Amino acid sequence: MPDDATLVERCLQGDTGAFDALVARYRDRVFSLAFRMLGEASAAEDAMQEAFLRAYTRLALYDPAQPFATWLLCLTARVCLNARRDRATEQRYLEQAAKAAPPAPTLEERLYEREQRRTVQRLLMRLPEPQRAAMLLYYYEELSVAEVARALNAPEGTVKTWLYRGRETLRRWLEEELG
Amino acid sequence: MRNDCKRLEPALHDWLEGWLDAPARAAVEAHLRRCPACRAKLEAWQAVGRALRALPQLPAPAARLPEPAPEPRGALRLALALCLPTALLLVAFRAPIDAPSVDALKPSAVVQTLTRPFTAPAQTLWNRLQEVI
Numbered sequence: 001m002p003d004d005a006t007l008v009e010r011c012l013q014g015d016t017g018a019f020d021a022l023v024a025r026y027r028d029r030v031f032s033l034a035f036r037m038l039g040e041a042s043a044a045e046d047a048m049q050e051a052f053l054r055a056y057t058r059l060a061l062y063d064p065a066q067p068f069a070t071w072l073l074c075l076t077a078r079v080c081l082n083a084r085r086d087r088a089t090e091q092r093y094l095e096q097a098a099k100a101a102p103p104a105p106t107l108e109e110r111l112y113e114r115e116q117r118r119t120v121q122r123l124l125m126r127l128p129e130p131q132r133a134a135m136l137l138y139y140y141e142e143l144s145v146a147e148v149a150r151a152l153n154a155p156e157g158t159v160k161t162w163l164y165r166g167r168e169t170l171r172r173w174l175e176e177e178l179g
Numbered sequence: 180m181r182n183d184c185k186r187l188e189p190a191l192h193d194w195l196e197g198w199l200d201a202p203a204r205a206a207v208e209a210h211l212r213r214c215p216a217c218r219a220k221l222e223a224w225q226a227v228g229r230a231l232r233a234l235p236q237l238p239a240p241a242a243r244l245p246e247p248a249p250e251p252r253g254a255l256r257l258a259l260a261l262c263l264p265t266a267l268l269l270v271a272f273r274a275p276i277d278a279p280s281v282d283a284l285k286p287s288a289v290v291q292t293l294t295r296p297f298t299a300p301a302q303t304l305w306n307r308l309q310e311v312i
Contacts, residue, residue: 027239028236028237028238028239029236030239031237031238031239031240032234032235032236032237032239035237036234041240045239045240048239116230117230117233117234117235120230120231120234121234124231135231136231139228139231139232140231140232140234142232145198160193160196160198161189163192163196164188164189164192164193167192167224167227167228168188168192168224170227171220171223171224171226171227174226174227174230175223
């Protein structure tokens, strides 16, 4: 299987099949990050499409000095931030949130670990947007502070503050919820 | 929580992430040695980090990804094939092409236009078109 750099090069030479291979390689990862940031599957799917579309149209701007995955995930994070600012998406999100009561957990979902993940995801959605984005890119996607700063167009010091505040807030909420 | 703990808290987080220089690191470590509350907070932060890293990757729904623009259909191709030479001829003979005014679009104005004799450039164009056809 060719590596990312080779596929990007082929794609720039007009081989659209190479881009399909990149999509196949990263679609789950891009979707997961979008879902963690947006908290809703259909919005995450829209964001995934937009992210791949942007990646395709801006592939010539990609700097091969950095990993393709990092570039793509940073791009995805920016798409998600914009999507949340988009009023229609925001409205849909608010409508979903207004339905309030989450569906009753199935027997399987009552398993402790899964319950904890649901709690973490729910609390993540309560964090202010830049803190959530920074937390997910840094902890979930394991990007460096410098990469997160570039993705969110913020100084590194600000990213470190978001990470500290986000982590402390999550700790407090988790302790309140889990006792 | 004591005041010095609260003041040190951001540095404590930076220490956990390895972002501090040597003097700041030493100051935090000195505090940690005598403060069980801050040690407990560190452990809780580590648990938060682990919980975030443990979130599973989710399978993306079946592909609904953007596709390349389709080729023009047959009718569109034919229209393009007919329009392009005509447009080129119009440009070549510099036939006057002005945006019509609202008055010119009235039915009476259209009838007048159709019954009016050709202007010289239009007559030339018509002659050339007949030759081509």
